[in-house]
Amino acid sequence: MQLLLDLHPDQYPLDGFRRRQLLEWVFVQGVGTFDAMTNLPADVRADLAARFTMNPFREIETVRSADGSVKYLFTLHDGRQMEAVYMPYLDRKTICVSTMVGCPAKCAFCATGAMGFGRNLTPGEIVGQILAVAGGEGLAPRELRNLVFMGMGEPLLNYDHTMQAARILLHPQALGMSKRRVTLSTVGLPKGIRRLAAEDDLGIKLAISLHAPDEETRQRIIPTGHRNSIAEIMASAREYQAVTGRRVTFEYSMLRGVNDHLWQAEELAGLLRGLVSHVNLIPMNPWDGSGFESSTEEEIQAFYDALEARGVDVSVRRSRGKDAGAACGQLALKRPGAAAGAPA
Ligand code: SF4
Known part of the structure; x- marks a missing residue:
């Protein structure tokens, strides 16, 4: 059966007024069953229920943090698992979503990278994280106004599904998010960055996880980084800015004695010269077996x-x-025996 959330709003299976009603139930009211859509005729609801499923998840568990953040652990229908994080700030509610089960980028400081790659998520499995988190937090879906593609996975390696999800997020009859409040975070894939720059109807923000200004250190932190040199990544960032006019954010995880030397700050500043950019320094978050410590x-x-x-x-x-x-x-699955590549 097809997952309704995989569809772009323009492809929803009803026409005109009925389609708007259906979209409103899904994205404004956040209901999870066709039965609950009481202003749709019973035969329409039955037909939808025979052709589509609404829930991408078999099971949802939560872990609440003392600072108010909540980790959502989703079990998909094939038994694989991935996570999203809800972060309520005083002035905004942010969600960090996954685009893959596991991740092939294998960043050495990242628990998700250590899990290996499971599979790409579908657009509906990405969008479903927002609806599920809103439901779990007692919010209407549209109250989640800030989103980062920064959970498990490299979004530019699941390009088409991530773009479809982004278009659903921004669509005025779906989640109606502002493009200025949606950020895609990538490990730095020049081809994907150039493709993203060309998506001129989207206009979402770009963050590049650079983590080091020199090749030797970067390859130590991101073993798959050798496929794209820092020079190529920076060239694609400049092209992105020339095409879109948007500022580029650079993420920099602070790893003690690895990438926090002052000569590296100097080199980083040199790389950014002439680019409208912002650098986010992120104290490294410890996890068992990472082999790194935070500066x-x-x-x-x-x-x-x-x-x-x-x-x-x-x-x-x-x-x-x-x-x-x-x-x-x-982000790595905490449940005993759970692995990204193997259905639980
Ligand atoms: S930091 Fe991001 S890109 Fe790197 S392994 Fe972790 S999830 Fe993948």
Whole structure:
């Protein structure tokens, strides 16, 4: 049976007024069954239920963090598992969604990378995370106004499904999110970055996980990084900016004694010269067996100061959800015996 959420709103199986009613039930009211759509005639509901399924998940579990963040662990219909994180801030509610089960990028500091790659998520499995988190938090789906494609997976390697999901998020009759509040985070794939730049109807924001300004350190942190040199990544970022006019964010996980030397701050500033950019310094979030530790507060401050002194727009990201294993780089399935590649 087909998952309704995989469809673009323009492809929904009813016409005109009825289609608008159906979209409203799914994306405004956030109902999870056709039965609940009481203003649709019974025969229409029965027909929809015979052809489509609404729920991409077999099971949903949550782990709540003391700071209010919530990790959602989803079991898909094939038994595979992945996660999303809900982060309520004072002024906004943000969701971090996954685009894959596991991840092939294998970043050395990241628990998801250590799991290996399971499979790509479908557009509906990506969008379904938002509806499920909204439901779990007692919110209407449209109250989740900020979204980052920054959970499990490399979104540019699941390109078509991620773009379809983004178009559903932004569609005024679906979730109606603002493109300025949706960010795609990539490990830095020049081909994908150029493709994204050409999606001129989308206009979502780009974040590149650079993590080091020199090849040797970057390859240590991102073993698959050798496929694309830093020079190629930076060239694609410049092209992206030339085409879209948008600022590019660079994510930089602070790893003690690895990428936090002041000469690396200097090199990073050099790479960014002439580009309208922002650097996010992220204290590394520990997990068992990572083999890395976070730079200290003093080391992060010194790196920050060195960047700022060279005119770089920089901030330090406060981590959310550490105690729930929900912070950046910590997403890995906590359930015993669960593996990305193997159905549970
Ligand atoms: S940091 Fe992102 S891209 Fe790297 S392994 Fe983890 S999930 Fe994949």
